[in-house]
Amino acid sequence: MISLPLFKRSLFSSWKLLLIFFALIAMYTAVIVYMYDPALAHMLNDYQQALSGFMSAMGMTGAATNLLEFMHIYLYGFIMLVFPAAFTVVLAVRFIVRCNDSGAMACLLATPNSRMKLIVTLAASMLLCITLLLGLATALGIFCGWAMFPGELDIGRYLALNGALLLLHWALCAFIFFAACVFHETKWFYLAGVGLPVLFFLFNMLGNMGGDLAWLRALSLFSLFPGASIVAGTADGLWKLAVLGGVCLLFFPLGALWFKKKDLPL
Numbered sequence: 001m002i003s004l005p006l007f008k009r010s011l012f013s014s015w016k017l018l019l020i021f022f023a024l025i026a027m028y029t030a031v032i033v034y035m036y037d038p039a040l041a042h043m044l045n046d047y048q049q050a051l052s053g054f055m056s057a058m059g060m061t062g063a064a065t066n067l068l069e070f071m072h073i074y075l076y077g078f079i080m081l082v083f084p085a086a087f088t089v090v091l092a093v094r095f096i097v098r099c100n101d102s103g104a105m106a107c108l109l110a111t112p113n114s115r116m117k118l119i120v121t122l123a124a125s126m127l128l129c130i131t132l133l134l135g136l137a138t139a140l141g142i143f144c145g146w147a148m149f150p151g152e153l154d155i156g157r158y159l160a161l162n163g164a165l166l167l168l169h170w171a172l173c174a175f176i177f178f179a180a181c182v183f184h185e186t187k188w189f190y191l192a193g194v195g196l197p198v199l200f201f202l203f204n205m206l207g208n209m210g211g212d213l214a215w216l217r218a219l220s221l222f223s224l225f226p227g228a229s230i231v232a233g234t235a236d237g238l239w240k241l242a243v244l245g246g247v248c249l250l251f252f253p254l255g256a257l258w259f260k261k262k263d264l265p266l
Helices: 004-034 038-050 052-057 067-075 079-102 104-109 115-148 155-182 186-208 211-219 227-232 238-261
Strands: none
Touching: 004 067, 004 079, 004 115, 067 079, 067 115, 067 155, 067 227, 079 104, 079 115, 079 155, 079 186, 104 115, 115 155, 115 238, 155 186, 155 227, 155 238, 186 211
């Protein structure tokens, strides 16, 4: 139930953007894996002590006993959360919000395709793009671990970690997609579709600092990422994955139905 020409056009229009975000993630991934070398890792431990508040807010705390734990601490508290989320926002603006503003949506609706078919196609395009980005990042992480520290990376848990990360970003994508479908004015989309994810991340940062602010983390969608549980090899984070799946199953259909029924400024 998708429009293949629109699906291809959406993917083709976003490949440069995908490469830009992948390049950013690749740079940080390669640097962090390289710094696993004990001769360099002490630098990061010194940063944790000297900038304890900042590093806690970024989720970059804890002692690593293996490469997977090291990557989880220094990549999955900030880089792998923020960059893919920003990529998703740009996709929503490019695929949906800007189409409404420029009048391109009117041209799409003039084709022999239903509203539902068009919006499902755009949702599928967003999901595939974010999946490709994280898939490439995962492959690069495996390659860097193999090239620099052969046999050090637990590939099974690393794949599970990135699978959970993908589900988190699908949930964020669902929320941002819903906002793009509900609001046809750009300012309102940015307020809800961008403002709330930013607020989620701020709550996550403040909660990571602990103390009286620890409860704020419970208000953040990012707190549902069970990275620590996966790295530790425990199953106590499975309920978080179920909640993330529920967010996807709720907001994608709601966004599509809203788009189908709402009045568009064509």
